[in-house]
Amino acid sequence: MKYLVIGCSSAGIHAMEAIRQKDATGEITCLTKEQDLPYGRPLISYWLEGKIREEKMSLRPQEFFDRLGIRLCTGVEAVRLDLANRSVLTATGQSFTYDRLFLGCGGKPIVPPIEGLKAVPHFFFHTLADVKKIKLLVTPEDKVLIIGGGLIGLKAAESLTSLNARVTVVDLAPHLLSSIMGAGAAYMVQEAICAQGVEVKLNNSVAAVRMIGPRELAVTLKDGVQLMVNHLVVAVGVAPNLDLVQGTALSHRRGLLVDQHMQTNISGVYAGGDMVEFREMLSGQQKVVGIVLNAAMQGRVAGYNMAGFPLAFDGSMVCNSLNLFATNIVTMGESTAAGENKEILVSRPAPGVYRELVFRDGRLCGATLINDAERAGILRHLIYKQVEVDEVKEGLLAKTPQLLEIPFARWDEYYRDLTA
Ligand SMILES: Cc1cc2nc3c(=O)[nH]c(=O)nc-3n(C[C@H](O)[C@H](O)[C@H](O)COP(=O)(O)OP(=O)(O)OC[C@H]3O[C@@H](n4cnc5c(N)ncnc54)[C@H](O)[C@@H]3O)c2cc1C
Incomplete structure (x- = not known):
């Protein structure tokens, strides 16, 4: 049996572990477009703050892949999925065939429709490569505007503050962290953030941005206020990464659709993690639950089923636990x-x-x-x-x-x- 896994993060790794647990001899190949060996994505802000070294962020070392007989290809991006011929084409023109395919492509940062944004340099806060770029280019006393006061925007604010940058956070909602908490709790968090010198602008957003000099950007907010900043961080949310799925027969809405066995509408093609939507167990609604535990559980269930051992996933529940300021x-x-x-x-x-x-x-x-x-x-x-x-x-x-x-x-x- 030939297994092909796209994505080597929480979902992909757990899928491969489950496959190998049930199938000792099947051929497993994993493609990941990131250059780095898999790392804990939630740790990137701690790396930027200098609280953790890269070696300590590893989800699984190379030795893990060697021991399980997994062929890991880092820096390899899958660009086309040929479901009829059961093959995947990479950006460099290589073709990989499969009997069973697992898609664990995760999420990708949402790019808001801001006038001029595409023409100016800006950061995302999603990968280790993103924070390495920030570390290289942001210097103490630089003014940084973070667009988005959700979990990722505030993790960015915390680490940039620790680099002595002067940080402003702007968010469209009436309070911070609006996707995970109500106003009362958010106000307490805001107090803690502002006490560390971060400026917070709510009920507001960026209308336009333009470059006015090297390392200098003019930002116009929705309320008409003008800000001069050195850097922009875009953190308005993460959407399921469906790039590989577009134009194929795989069914999707906001996220890729799967059944209880994490199988898509195409036999032999499975998926899990941030690219998938599934029944949220409390509301009963289809949702993308973008947390590590969910990705790991879905990957594991998919892996067992791919190796021929039926197992059902019974739904996700959102939980967040973090320290901020x-x-x-x-x-x-x-x-x-x-x-x-x-x-x-x-x-x-x-x-x-x-x-x-x-x-x-x-x-x-x-x-x-x-x-x-x-x-x-x-x-x-x-x-x-x-x-x-x-x-x-x-x-x-x-x-x-x-x-x-x-x-x-x-x-x-x-x-x-x-x-x-
Ligand atoms: C800053 C930050 C903080 C977070 N904090 C927390 C937290 O505290 N707790 C928590 O539970 N969750 C947290 N999360 C969310 C958590 O990281 C995700 O839910 C989890 O990583 C999802 O795992 P995944 O395997 O679905 O996808 P991802 O981790 O997004 O990985 C996707 C994988 O797919 C690969 N890939 C994508 N497209 C292709 C392609 N075309 N070809 C080849 N490879 C491809 C990528 O290289 C990567 O290996 C945080 C996220 C961020 C960004």
Whole structure:
């Protein structure tokens, strides 16, 4: 059996591990367009800050690929997919054939429609190569404008601040991190960010940009204000990378569509990770859940199925856990609270600590915890298992939640497999 894997990050690596676990002799080839050996993408901001060395970012070393008998081709971009002939063409004209194909092409930064953007130099914050470029070109006291106040934009702001750049963040939304939390929690994060000298401009965006000198850009904001900056970082979000899929018979909407076995509509072609949309288990809606754990689980399920061992993926749940400007942030489930029939309860148990719980039909469906991660595991489990918590809502909010607070009658739910 010939397996071909496109993409060597969380999804691709787990797919290959699962294949090799079940098929000791099949031929596995992996193509990745990045030059680097696979690394933890969430670590790129720490590399830029000098907190971690490149060797420590490795997801799997070369020795791993040698041991598993995987032919890894770095710096090789797949540019055309020929589904009829089961082959993939690369940018350098090489052709790779397969019996089973796994697509783990991830996401790619969204480029907003800003007048003049294409004509001026700008950075993304998505790959190790991106942050290496930033390290080379940004010097202390440089003025940097970051477009986008989401998770990636703020990770960029944090690392650029540590390089002594003067950072401004602009975001269209009325508050920061609007895709993962509500305004109350975001305000606390904003306070922490501004205390480190970052300027935040909300309800605003960049209308136009032009070059006015070497290393000097004139930026016009939507509200008419003009800014002079040395660098622009574009971080308005990540979209599924469907470049290879366009023009083929593979079905897609926002992301590539797959069944429970992570197989696409074409037999023998599987996919997982940030390029795929799947049923989000709480809302029941098709979503792209762009987190490492989701990519790894989907890759693993795909790998087993590719090797002939049927396994079903039962859905994703969004969880984020990160530190930003010395503030610990955990968000889980439907933490933005948008939507009907939801009850939102908030507590501030201590200075600098914030807990927001979102309930629907007597069950916890989302949580945002700022500097309050101690009992995150229990809350996550209550969300994941959809345990009825109507009787203990206040208890979950008012003090450190204890497992024993859950009424005995609900323990079956707590330990039940959600898909059973
Ligand atoms: C700055 C930053 C911080 C993050 N922080 C977190 C975090 O704290 N927690 C968390 O869970 N998630 C975080 N994420 C998201 C997380 O990194 C992704 O969800 C995860 O990496 C997705 O894995 P993937 O395998 O689907 O794709 P990716 O990691 O995007 O990898 C895609 C792979 O496909 C390859 N590829 C793409 N197209 C081609 C082609 N045509 N030919 C050959 N190869 C190709 C690429 O080279 C790469 O190897 C963060 C992301 C960023 C950018």
